[in-house]
Every structure is written in C-alpha cells, then in structure tokens.
Amino acid sequence: MRGARRTAGWVGAVVLLGAVIWGFYLLLQRLVELGSEYAANRYILPVLTIALVVLSLALGGVLIRNLVRLVVDRKRGILGSRLRAKLVFFLLGFVLFPALMMVYGSAVVIKRTVEAIVKTPIEQVTSYSREIVDAWNDFLRRRCVLEADRIGNELERHRIDDRTALGLFLDGWRRRDDLDFVLLVRPGDEPLLELAPDLDISRDEADHLAEDAMTLVRAAEASGRPESRLDLLGRGLLVHAAAPIRAGPSGSVVGVVSVGLVHSHDVTFKMREITRQADAYRQFRLERRDLVRLYLMLILLILLVTVFLATWIGFYLGRRITEPIQEVAAAAREISAGNLGVRVHANTGDEVGVLVDAFNEMAAQLQESREVINRSNADLRRSNRALDERRRYIETLVANLSTAVISLDRDGRVTTSNPATERILGVRPGTGERLREHLGGDALRPLADLLDSHGGDEAVDFREQLVLPMARGSMTVAVQVAPLRGAQGERLGTLVMIEDLTDLMRAQRAAAWREVARRIAHEIKNPLTPIQLAAQRLRKKFAEGAPDLDAVLPQATDSIEREVAGLKRLVDEFSRFARMPEVVTQPSDVRRIVDSVTALYEGSPGVRFDVDVAPDVGEVRVDPEQLRRALINLVDNALAAIDGDGTVGIAASRTQGRRLLRIEVSDTGPGIRREDRDRLFVPYFSTKGSGTGLGLAIVHRVVSEHRGTIRVEDNRPHGARFVIELPV
Amino acid sequence: MNRRVRAALVFAVAAVATAPGWAAGLADARIDPPEITRGAGDVRVSWRLDDAFPEEVLERLQSGIPVTYRHRVELVSKRWMPLVPDKVLSRVTVETTAEYDSLTRRYRLERVEEVEVRGREVDAAGALPAERVTEDPDEVRAFMTEIDAVALPLPPGLREGPKRWIRVSASLGRRFVLGIFPSSWSVSRETPLAP
Numbered sequence: 001m002r003g004a005r006r007t008a009g010w011v012g013a014v015v016l017l018g019a020v021i022w023g024f025y026l027l028l029q030r031l032v033e034l035g036s037e038y039a040a041n042r043y044i045l046p047v048l049t050i051a052l053v054v055l056s057l058a059l060g061g062v063l064i065r066n067l068v069r070l071v072v073d074r075k076r077g078i079l080g081s082r083l084r085a086k087l088v089f090f091l092l093g094f095v096l097f098p099a100l101m102m103v104y105g106s107a108v109v110i111k112r113t114v115e116a117i118v119k120t121p122i123e124q125v126t127s128y129s130r131e132i133v134d135a136w137n138d139f140l141r142r143r144c145v146l147e148a149d150r151i152g153n154e155l156e157r158h159r160i161d162d163r164t165a166l167g168l169f170l171d172g173w174r175r176r177d178d179l180d181f182v183l184l185v186r187p188g189d190e191p192l193l194e195l196a197p198d199l200d201i202s203r204d205e206a207d208h209l210a211e212d213a214m215t216l217v218r219a220a221e222a223s224g225r226p227e228s229r230l231d232l233l234g235r236g237l238l239v240h241a242a243a244p245i246r247a248g249p250s251g252s253v254v255g256v257v258s259v260g261l262v263h264s265h266d267v268t269f270k271m272r273e274i275t276r277q278a279d280a281y282r283q284f285r286l287e288r289r290d291l292v293r294l295y296l297m298l299i300l301l302i303l304l305v306t307v308f309l310a311t312w313i314g315f316y317l318g319r320r321i322t323e324p325i326q327e328v329a330a331a332a333r334e335i336s337a338g339n340l341g342v343r344v345h346a347n348t349g350d351e352v353g354v355l356v357d358a359f360n361e362m363a364a365q366l367q368e369s370r371e372v373i374n375r376s377n378a379d380l381r382r383s384n385r386a387l388d389e390r391r392r393y394i395e396t397l398v399a400n401l402s403t404a405v406i407s408l409d410r411d412g413r414v415t416t417s418n419p420a421t422e423r424i425l426g427v428r429p430g431t432g433e434r435l436r437e438h439l440g441g442d443a444l445r446p447l448a449d450l451l452d453s454h455g456g457d458e459a460v461d462f463r464e465q466l467v468l469p470m471a472r473g474s475m476t477v478a479v480q481v482a483p484l485r486g487a488q489g490e491r492l493g494t495l496v497m498i499e500d501l502t503d504l505m506r507a508q509r510a511a512a513w514r515e516v517a518r519r520i521a522h523e524i525k526n527p528l529t530p531i532q533l534a535a536q537r538l539r540k541k542f543a544e545g546a547p548d549l550d551a552v553l554p555q556a557t558d559s560i561e562r563e564v565a566g567l568k569r570l571v572d573e574f575s576r577f578a579r580m581p582e583v584v585t586q587p588s589d590v591r592r593i594v595d596s597v598t599a600l601y602e603g604s605p606g607v608r609f610d611v612d613v614a615p616d617v618g619e620v621r622v623d624p625e626q627l628r629r630a631l632i633n634l635v636d637n638a639l640a641a642i643d644g645d646g647t648v649g650i651a652a653s654r655t656q657g658r659r660l661l662r663i664e665v666s667d668t669g670p671g672i673r674r675e676d677r678d679r680l681f682v683p684y685f686s687t688k689g690s691g692t693g694l695g696l697a698i699v700h701r702v703v704s705e706h707r708g709t710i711r712v713e714d715n716r717p718h719g720a721r722f723v724i725e726l727p728v
Numbered sequence: 729m730n731r732r733v734r735a736a737l738v739f740a741v742a743a744v745a746t747a748p749g750w751a752a753g754l755a756d757a758r759i760d761p762p763e764i765t766r767g768a769g770d771v772r773v774s775w776r777l778d779d780a781f782p783e784e785v786l787e788r789l790q791s792g793i794p795v796t797y798r799h800r801v802e803l804v805s806k807r808w809m810p811l812v813p814d815k816v817l818s819r820v821t822v823e824t825t826a827e828y829d830s831l832t833r834r835y836r837l838e839r840v841e842e843v844e845v846r847g848r849e850v851d852a853a854g855a856l857p858a859e860r861v862t863e864d865p866d867e868v869r870a871f872m873t874e875i876d877a878v879a880l881p882l883p884p885g886l887r888e889g890p891k892r893w894i895r896v897s898a899s900l901g902r903r904f905v906l907g908i909f910p911s912s913w914s915v916s917r918e919t920p921l922a923p
Contacts (some may be wrong), residue, residue, distance in 0.1 A: 037862055049910060133831075134833065137833075229832075230832040230833065230834070232832060237831065268831075272831050279792035279830050280792075282792070283791045288785065343831070523831035
C-alpha cells in the first residue's frame with residue numbers, strides 16, 4: 001500500500017513536471033512564432049507574474065516551513081536532521097549557484113543580442129523602404145491633387161454641359177494622364193464616373209471605390225480645398241484626391257473633381273509587407289525591454305521551478321534517507337530498552353533498505369539470542385538453586401559432622417572450617433588464616449608435627465592416628481589429609497579432616513576388654529572343669545574308700561596340676577602383655593633388625609625367606625627391641641600360616657619422600673578372611689586353635705606406640721600381607 | 729552594513745522598483761481639474777489629461793501597437809475609517825483606443841463606454857460616437873486625453889453630503905515594479921460633489 005502510494009506520487013510528479021516542461025515549450029514556441037507581439041500581450045505578463053509570485057510563495061513557504069522544522073529538529077537533536085539539512089542545502093546550493101549564473105548569463109546574452117539586433121541596419125533599411133513607399137504614395141497623392149485641380153480648371157474654362165461630351169472629355173483626360181478613374185460631381189447633376197476599362201477590380205471593389213471617392217468629394221466640398229487620401233480597396237490600395245471647381249479665381253464651388261490611382265494587388269501586398277515589417281521592427285525596438293523582461297521572467301520561472309524541485313527533492317531524499325534511520329534509531333532505543341520484538345518496516349529497496357534488513361536481522365538474532373540466554377539463565381538459575389541447595393546441604397552436613405573439616409587453599413590458608421574443628425581442636429581458624437598458626441600449643445603440637453612431617457601445607461594424601469594431650473584429657477584423633485583437585489585434576493588446595501576417635505577408642509577398648517574378660521573367663525573356665533572333676537573324683541573315691549584311690553589320686557592330682565599350670569601360663573602371658581615397656585626410640589638399623597629376626601628361623605624345614613630391604617632405608621628412629629618383637633610375632637604367624645611349606649617375605653623401604661618407613665611381612669598361606677580382619681588386632685582374638693590371641697595385639701600396640709599404622713592385605717597370588725608404616 | 733553600502737542598496741531597490749516600462753514618458757501625466765455640471769439625475773464631467781500623450785506613446789502607436797487609455801469617473805462615498813476603500817456609487821468607464829495603419833497612414837479611433845450604478849451595469853445613453861478615422865495626430869491626442877461631458881448617473885435617492893466625491897482616474901499603460909512585476913500606470917484626481 002505504501003509502495004503503491006509512493007509509485008502514484010512519483011507518477012504524479014513526473015506527469016506534473018512533464019506538463020510544466022510542455023507548457024514552457026509551447027510558450028517558447030509561441031514566443032518564437034509571434035515575437036514581440038506576444039510581449040505586448042496584456043495577459044502573458046500578468047500570467048507569468050502570477051506564476052512567479054505563486055511559485056515564489058510556494059517555494060518560500062516550503063523553504064521556511066522545512067527550514068524551521070530543520071532548526072527545531074536540530075535543536076531537539078532528532079536523528080537525521082543534520083543530514084537532511086546538509087542534503088537540502090547542498091542540493092539548493094548545487095542548483096542555485098549554477099542556476100543563478102545561468103540566469104545572469106542568459107539575461108546578459110539576451111539583452112546584448114536584442115540590443116545588437118536593434119543596432120543592425122535592418123531597421124534603417126526597413127525604415128527607408130517604408131519612407132519610399134510613403135514618398136511614392138505622397139507623390140501619387142500630390143499628382144492626384146494636381147490632376148484633379150487641373151481637370152477642374154479645364155472644366156471651368158470650357159464649361160461643358162453635355163454629359164456625353166463631358167464623359168469623353170473626362171475619359172480623354174484619364175487616358176492622357178494614365179489615371180484609373182475620374183469622378184465629376186456637380187450640384188444638381190448625377191456624378192459622372194469614368195473608370196479605366198483595364199482596371200482589375202471586382203464589382204464590389206468598384207462600389208467601394210465610388211463610395212470612398214464620394215466621401216473624399218464631400219470632404220473637399222466641405223473644406224473648399226483639395227483633399228487626398230489613401231484607402232484600402234479590397235486587396236488593392238486606392239490613392240485618390242478631390243479638388244473643388246470654383247467659378248473664377250475666388251468664386252464659389254460649382255463642383256468637385258476626384259481622380260485616383262489603384263495599386264494592383266501585388267504592389268499593395270508588397271507595400272503592406274514593407275510597412276508591416278517596418279512596424280514590426282519598430283515594435284521590436286520599442287518592446288525590446290518588455291521582451292527581455294519576458295524572457296527573464298521565463299528564465300526566472302524555470303529557475304524557481306528548478307530550485308523548487310531541487311529543494312523538494314532534497315527534502316524528499318532527506319526524508320527518504322533519514323526516516324528509515326530514525327526508525328532504526330528508535331528501534332535501537334527500543335531494543336536497548338529491552339523490547340527485542342521491534343522491527344523496522346521501511347522498505348526503500350536501496351542501501352538504506354539493506355541497512356534496515358540488516359538491522360531487522362540483527363534484532364531477530366538478538367531476540368533469538370536473548371531467548372536462548374533466558375532459557376540458559378533459567379537453567380542456570382535452576383542449577384544455581386540446586387547447587388545452592390546442595391551447597392547448603394553440604395555446609396549443613398559438614399557443619400553437623402563430628403569430624404573437623406578444614407580446607408586450605410594452595411597457599412595453605414584456611415578457606416573453610418566447620419564447627420567440629422573448634423569442638424575437637426579447641427580452635428577454629430578463620431578464613432584466610434594459616435592453620436599452622438593455630439597449632440602452636442602443646443596440646444596440638446603433635447598435629448603440627450604430623451602435618452610438618454608430611455610436608456606441611458603441601459601435605460599429600462595420608463591418614464594417621466594421633467593422641468593429643470588435651471587439657472581435658474588425652475584425645476585420640478584420626479588425621480586424614482587429602483589434596484583438593486579440580487575437574488582437570490589441578491590442585492586447588494588441601495583438605496584436612498580430623499576425627500575424634502577418643503570415644504570410639506574407648507568403646508573399642510571397652511569392647512576389647514570385654515572380649516579379654518570373656519576369653520580370660522573362658523580360658524580360666526576350661527581348666528576349672530577338669531580340676532573340679534578331678535577333685536570330685538578324689539572326694540568320691542576317698543569317701544567310698546575305693547581301692548583304686550591310690551591309682552586315681554596321682555591321675556587326679558596330675559590333672560589338677562596340669563590345668564593349674566595352664567592357668568599360671570595364661571596369667572603370665574597376660575601379665576607380660578600388660579607389662580609391655582614404654583617405647584624408647586633411637587637410631588636403629590632396619591636391616592640389622594630384620595636380619596636378627598630371620599636369623600631366629602634359619603633352618604626351619606620347608607620355609608623360604610624372601611628378605612628385601614631397600615639399600616636407602618638406612619637408620620630410622622625406632623625402638624629396635626619392640627620393633628623386633630613385633631616382627632617376630634608377625635613371622636610366627638606367617639610360619640603358622642604356611643604350616644611348614646611356603647615363603648615368608650620381609651621387605652623394608654622408605655615411602656612418601658622418605659617420610660615413612662614401610663615394612664611388609666607376607667606369607668603364602670591361605671590368607672585371612674575379611675570378616676576376621678577387623679578383629680585381628682584385638683587381644684585374645686586368634687584364628688589358631690593353640691594361640692593366645694595376644695601376638696597381633698602386641699604388634700598393634702608397638703606400631704601405635706611408634707605413631708604408625710598397620711593393616712592387612714591379600715598377598716598375591718595368595719596369602720596375607722601385613723603392612724607397617726612408621727613416620728620417621 | 730555601513731552607510732555607503734546601505735545607500736547603494738536603497739538606490740538600487742528604488743531604481744528597480746520604479747522601472748517604468750514603455751510608459752516612461754508618462755511620468756508627468758496629470759489630470760486637470762474636471763468640469764462638473766449638475767444635470768437632471770446625473771452630473772456631466774469633463775476632464776483633460778495633461779502630458780499624457782507624449783512622443784513615446786505616439787511612436788508606439790505609429791509602430792502599429794494599439795494604445796488604450798482607460799478613463800474612469802466615479803461617484804464615491806468616503807469612508808470614515810482610513811485605508812478602507814471608498815464605496816463606489818456610480819461609475820462610467822471610458823476606454824479610448826487608437827490604432828494606426830502604416831499603409832494608409834490613418835488612425836482609427838475607438839471609444840467604448842460602460843456605466844455602472846451601485847455595481848450594476850446600465851445603458852450608456854448619449855454615448856459619444858464609437859469609431860472614427862483621422863490622419864491628424866493632434867486629433868488622436870485629443871481623442872485619447874480629453875473626455876468631454878461624460879454623464880455620470882446619480883443613484884436614486886442619493887443623499888448629498890461632504891462624503892460624496894467625484895473621482896476621475898485614468899489608466900495609461902503599464903509599468904514594472906521591481907523591474908519584473910507589471911502594474912498599471914494610473915493617475916487620478918478627486919473633487920467634492922458640489923450640491
């Protein structure tokens with residue numbers, strides 16, 4: 001619809017412009033055809049003036065209106081007003097300057113041309129021609145006057161009354177003087193007209209001739225003196241004169257004689273042309289200023305039309321360019337305000353249209369991106385909410401954990417710590433503080449030493465158990481240090497977890513003691529039955545006076561002694577376990593300790609010892625006797641497991657940057673069931689029928705006294721492997 | 729803008745604005761005091777234009793260009809408010825035209841009269857002869873510039889008074905304003921209508 005209106009507007013403008021150009025063309029054609037006569041036309045100048053005034057007013061109105069609008073737009077800072085102003089003034093200047101030059105040049109050329117034409121000898125020639133015509137006609141008029149006067153005098157002298165004779169007289173005179181007619185008018189007598197027989201005039205022209213001659217006769221009669229005139233006679237020219245006939249030199253008028261000559265059509269035509277051309281040239285000279293003015297007005301009109309069109313085109317082009325830009329700017333503002341659904345509908349079909357299309361495409365992409373972002377934001381919000389919930393859950397979880405959890409960044413500064421930290425350690429390092437600064441007291445020094453022994457803040461993954469001498473009593477804690485790693489495996493920091501095992505250990509100890517009591521009771525109860533049976537048998541034999549009393553008595557007493565001896569041995573073992581000395585560490589050669597152990601079992605049938613002590617193990621600070629006892633217990637168990645056929649392995653090495661002494665004792669026996677592994681180190685737990693169940697408990701105690709750990713693993717391809725790790 | 733430039737501009741504008749066109753010789757044209765004679769139901773007005781038929785006009789006429797003078801005699805009623813046009817009670821327009829035939833060297837003179845009373849055209853009774861021919865330029869000059877005894881009708885019921893004036897005017901040709909815009913070259917004269 002909009003395009004159709006625009007097309008119709010263009011068609012209308014083209015038609016209007018064509019009409020104007022055609023009108024100018026016709027006007028110029030008429031001017032060329034009619035020359036100066038048209039300049040004198042009483043309508044053309046006012047019409048041109050009105051056209052000029054109307055166009056000037058229209059142009060002025062359009063210019064003023066649009067200039068005011070431009071100024072207002074510029075003051076308001078409306079986009080495109082500067083471009084429109086520049087375009088209009090550029091086009092105006094572009095057209096106005098050469099147009100003014102053209103007008104000035106045309107005016108000069110026209111004026112000089114007209115003046116040059118005026119100054120040519122043509123006017124002189126035409127003027128002379130006309131004067132010749134006038135002189136010739138004057139001569140003929142004078143001759144006619146003379147002839148008429150002479151005929152009148154002759155008639156007065158001869159006094160001819162007979163009309164026939166008079167006619168012959170007049171005709172003779174006419175022929176003699178080569179006149180075209182002679183007319184005699186006398187009072188009381190019919191006018192006598194003698195026409196030349198060869199006079200080439202029509203009857204009507206002859207009648208006109210008679211009338212004109214009579215008119216002149218009456219004029220001469222009235223004035224009493226000769227009269228002459230030129231009268232048009234059809235296409236000819238009549239030169240005639242009338243002279244009164246007087247009776248005597250000063251007598252009364254007794255008649256009038258009129259004579260005349262008739263120029264032929266051809267001569268008359270030529271005379272007419274000569275006078276007409278002379279008149280035209282005089283008119284041209286007199287009207288030349290009007291003519292120049294007319295041409296100037298036409299040029300001014302063209303100038304005004306051109307300027308008007310240029311201005312209009314300037315405004316039109318300005319609007320055509322700036323309106324889409326304004327729409328784009330408005331749409332951009334809308335988009336910046338968040339309305340991404342806005343589109344520009346300007347369809348210019350040119351580069352501006354390309355800009356508009358690109359803008360619309362950009363807006364569509366922005367809208368699409370915004371929708372994607374919105375969806376992503378919604379997803380992100382959901383994820384964040386879930387993460388937040390998860391974080392809060394984890395924080396709550398961590399906060400409610402009984403285990404102290406401390407996270408350190410890569411610089412060893414605390415990033416988080418949960419309340420259990422303060423509950424367990426009595427301190428709670430704040431965010432950004434160094435953990436080591438809070439571990440300066442005597443109670444926490446073992447923890448600090450442990451961390452230091454594992455590399456301080458850079459401690460790698462390890463788990464150890466510590467006894468902290470807290471003011472409220474000794475506290476057994478399990479310390480686990482693990483590196484915090486990102487998704488790409490990069491180290492983000494360190495996680496320190498400290499678990500208060502005091503209660504657990506107490507419970508385990510209570511359970512262990514309950515188990516010990518149960519086993520001791522069981523062990524004690526077992527020999528009591530035979531003792532009781534032997535005593536009851538003796539009492540019965542003695543009461544019966546049994547003859548075999550003598551034989552039974554030694555048997556019963558032997559049985560009682562044997563069981564009591566077993567009880568004594570049981571009590572001795574327990575006493576020995578209870579009386580284990582305190583660990584006294586000293587630099588000790590690990591290889592020597594291992595060798596002293598294997599030396600005890602040299603020569604054992606069916607047993608192979610595989611000893612592998614790394615050369616760099618060297619000396620470590622341990623209690624050699626206690627460690628030796630622990631290894632002997634482990635080797636004893638291994639030998640019992642292989643039952644005289646198998647391999648017992650002993651290996652010693654340094655691990656974790658030489659901070660740990662690792663000793664492994666393995667066998668190729670049947671291995672240890674998983675359900676038994678948790679109770680292996682509990683006193684009096686034994687999988688052997690003949691064991692006291694204190695060997696591994698002793699080993700565990702020795703290792704614990706050295707602040708080390710012991711665990712049991714499966715040996716490959718079969719058997720069990722005890723791994724001792726001691727900090728050194 | 730200094731004084732010299734301003735003066736030059738004023739002179740240029742004045743020179744252009746008063747560009748006379750072909751009627752340059754009419755600058756001194758004027759109307760002699762008209763002779764007014766009261767008649768029955770009309771007034772007879774005769775007047776003459778002085779210096780209104782200069783040689784320039786005669787030259788134009790002899791070059792074949794028709795020359796027309798439009799004379800007007802009006803009975804007007806003056807307004808009390810300035811700048812308000814007078815009310816025309818009656819008007820006689822006499823249009824005199826002269827045309828020269830260069831071949832016969834005679835002038836054809838034509839006179840047309842129109843009479844209006846209160847804006848309505850009425851018959852021009854007693855009008856002068858409409859057409860004649862002459863060879864005498866003086867007769868042409870007199871024909872064009874001397875108007876004799878034009879009967880200006882008095883509207884019925886006309887109340888005499890000081891506001892009634894006889895205005896005689898003549899439009900003698902064309903001149904140009906600002907060198908471009910044509911306007912009529914007119915002279916006029918007003919005389920109170922005597923009782």
